[in-house]
Amino acid sequence: MSEYLILIYQDENDPSWSDPSAGEQMMKDHMAFGEKHGASLRGGNALHHTNSATSLRHDKGGKVTVTDGAFAETKEALGGYYVIEAPDLDAALAIAKDVPAALGGVEVRPIMPT
Amino acid sequence: MAEAHRSEWAFVLAATVRVTRDIDAAEECVQDAFARALTDWTRQGIPKKPGAWLTTVARRLAIDQQRRHATHARLVPLLVPEMESESEPRSGDEAADDRLRLIFTCCHPALDLESQIALTLRFVCGLTTPEVARAFLIKESAMAARLTRAKKKIAISRIPYHVPGAAELPDRIDAVLDVVHLVFTTGHTAPSGPRLVRDDLTSRALQLARMLRDLLPDEPGVAGLLALILLSDARRNARTSNDGSIVLLEDQDRTKWDHESIREGIELVHESLTHRPPTRFALMAAIAAVHAEAPSFSETDWGEIVSIYDLLVLTWPSPVVALNRAVAIGFARGPLAGLAALDELASDPFLAHYTYYESARADTLDRLGRRGEAVASYELALQLTDNEVERTFLQERLDAITSARLAQTSLDRRSVPSIPSRIVDTSNELHS
Numbered sequence: 007m008s009e010y011l012i013l014i015y016q017d018e019n020d021p022s023w024s025d026p027s028a029g030e031q032m033m034k035d036h037m038a039f040g041e042k043h044g045a046s047l048r049g050g051n052a053l054h055h056t057n058s059a060t061s062l063r064h065d066k067g068g069k070v071t072v073t074d075g076a077f078a079e080t081k082e083a084l085g086g087y088y089v090i091e092a093p094d095l096d097a098a099l100a101i102a103k104d105v106p107a108a109l110g111g112v113e114v115r116p117i118m119p120t
Numbered sequence: 121m122a123e124a125h126r127s128e129w130a131f132v133l134a135a136t137v138r139v140t141r142d143i144d145a146a147e148e149c150v151q152d153a154f155a156r157a158l159t160d161w162t163r164q165g166i167p168k169k170p171g172a173w174l175t176t177v178a179r180r181l182a183i184d185q186q187r188r189h190a191t192h193a194r195l196v197p198l199l200v201p202e203m204e205s206e207s208e209p210r211s212g213d214e215a216a217d218d219r220l221r222l223i224f225t226c227c228h229p230a231l232d233l234e235s236q237i238a239l240t241l242r243f244v245c246g247l248t249t250p251e252v253a254r255a256f257l258i259k260e261s262a263m264a265a266r267l268t269r270a271k272k273k274i275a276i277s278r279i280p281y282h283v284p285g286a287a288e289l290p291d292r293i294d295a296v297l298d299v300v301h302l303v304f305t306t307g308h309t310a311p312s313g314p315r316l317v318r319d320d321l322t323s324r325a326l327q328l329a330r331m332l333r334d335l336l337p338d339e340p341g342v343a344g345l346l347a348l349i350l351l352s353d354a355r356r357n358a359r360t361s362n363d364g365s366i367v368l369l370e371d372q373d374r375t376k377w378d379h380e381s382i383r384e385g386i387e388l389v390h391e392s393l394t395h396r397p398p399t400r401f402a403l404m405a406a407i408a409a410v411h412a413e414a415p416s417f418s419e420t421d422w423g424e425i426v427s428i429y430d431l432l433v434l435t436w437p438s439p440v441v442a443l444n445r446a447v448a449i450g451f452a453r454g455p456l457a458g459l460a461a462l463d464e465l466a467s468d469p470f471l472a473h474y475t476y477y478e479s480a481r482a483d484t485l486d487r488l489g490r491r492g493e494a495v496a497s498y499e500l501a502l503q504l505t506d507n508e509v510e511r512t513f514l515q516e517r518l519d520a521i522t523s524a525r526l527a528q529t530s531l532d533r534r535s536v537p538s539i540p541s542r543i544v545d546t547s548n549e550l551h552s
Contacts, residue, residue: 008278093278093280094278094279094280095228095230095277095278095279095280096279096280096282096284096288097280098278099230100288114277116276116277116278
């Protein structure tokens with residue numbers, strides 16, 4: 007078995023984020039996902055909007071600069087994640103397909119074993 | 121021994137990967153098995169079934185290696201039952217299953233397309249790394265690095281060695297067919313190099329398609345792809361003149377076509393079309409079959425070709441397919457209808473920068489006698505390409521129109537836009 011991180015990337019500025027019924031539906035979708043794949047889930051969380059993010063950059067001289075915002079400015083921003091356990095990539099992808107991410111998509115990364 | 125290496129390496133590797141579940145480890149075991157054969161066969165003579173001998177030795181080495189790993193790393197004892205038995209002989213079904221698993225691994229959509237093709241040529245076809253590098257026209261070191269990176273991705277992300285389950289199978293078969301089709305189209309109209317056709321690639325694609333046909337005999341997409349390859353490749357000897365330049369479909373000597381391949385291809389088209397809805401490759405093969413059955417270019421059943429394109433644009437809505445359909449309409453219903461069909465596509469952002477679109481328009485305008493507009497279109501087409509072969513072709517067309525304009529010759533010159541396309545997502549059988 008391997009662990010995989012499923013990163014959820016979505017358009018944060020889509021108007022539907024301010025629609026309460028859409029938010030409710032999203033909650034329901036995540037609940038349904040959790041019920042279906044509970045046995046494989048090892049963790050997961052939603053993140054606040056990237057306007058709450060703070061980035062620290064290291065320059066070559068060892069100096070650290072603190073800046074406002076996400077590390078990489080992209081249309082689709084990291085908005086949440088799940089950690090799952092799966093026997094292989096196909097199994098992980100089958101689970102990842104069920105992750106609600108209507109306003110973007112997900113990225114699947116194998117986690118290095120410790 | 122060299123013969124055994126060429127013919128058996130890929131089979132032995134596929135059987136060994138089943139044990140190691142790691143291509144690198146399997147490659148090592150297979151290499152050791154060949155090294156052992158070198159000494160054993162010299163001493164005791166070549167065994168009756170060299171492939172079976174090599175497979176047994178390589179797999180035994182792999183199992184030994186796994187046991188050592190299991191003890192050293194104190195891995196879960198679960199590994200041992202997962203291992204295959206050493207018992208021999210292995211059935212033909214099992215060997216076929218090994219090959220199929222490896223194809224699905226090499227053509228996994230989690231790998232980039234170029235790596236999928238490279239892995240397939242290396243591990244399914246059994247080409248050496250320098251041979252694969254030559255197929256891609258890149259340096260051996262770059263190809264070795266690409267293969268290493270791809271193998272690493274397979275190992276780290278745990279791309280499995282299995283035939284996908286029923287739910288994923290159709291998509292995954294499509295991915296495999298895409299790889300084989302790309303190997304073929306890259307050879308059929310080589311994107312670079314001195315020759316139009318790269319026989320080495322087309323014959324590998326044919327070999328792969330035949331192998332898939334044996335392994336997945338009931339898949340209509342497989343039958344369609346094999347048919348498409350046979351029917352397109354049947355024209356090989358007629359597609360270039362003695363000096364290597366392109367001969368248009370219109371001007372090809374049809375007696376030079378390989379009629380045995382055409383017969384086999386048409387039979388497969390009939391079979392693949394019984395499946396509803398017909399697959400993309402079955403439809404593309406059906407179009408190739410209409411050309412193959414036409415006694416001459418002027419007797420081509422363009423109406424039939426248009427109706428197949430009507431289905432194809434629904435199955436595979438690519439701009440290039442839509443363009444080919446519009447060109448076919450021009451032959452079926454006359455240049456005016458063709459121009460209307462082309463102009464409908466004018467807003468497509470891909471076609472707006474696609475030389476072949478502009479040159480098809482130019483050709484249609486020329487057939488309508490609207491030479492001034494045709495010249496403008498050819499000039500636009502010339503601006504859109506940096507490819508020398510394309511430029512030469514377009515310039516010749518342009519010169520021909522300009523002189524024809526002066527000479528006021530017949531308006532009824534039928535010709536096919538004929539630029540060797542660098543876009544490989546669909547066949548451009550209209551021009552070759």
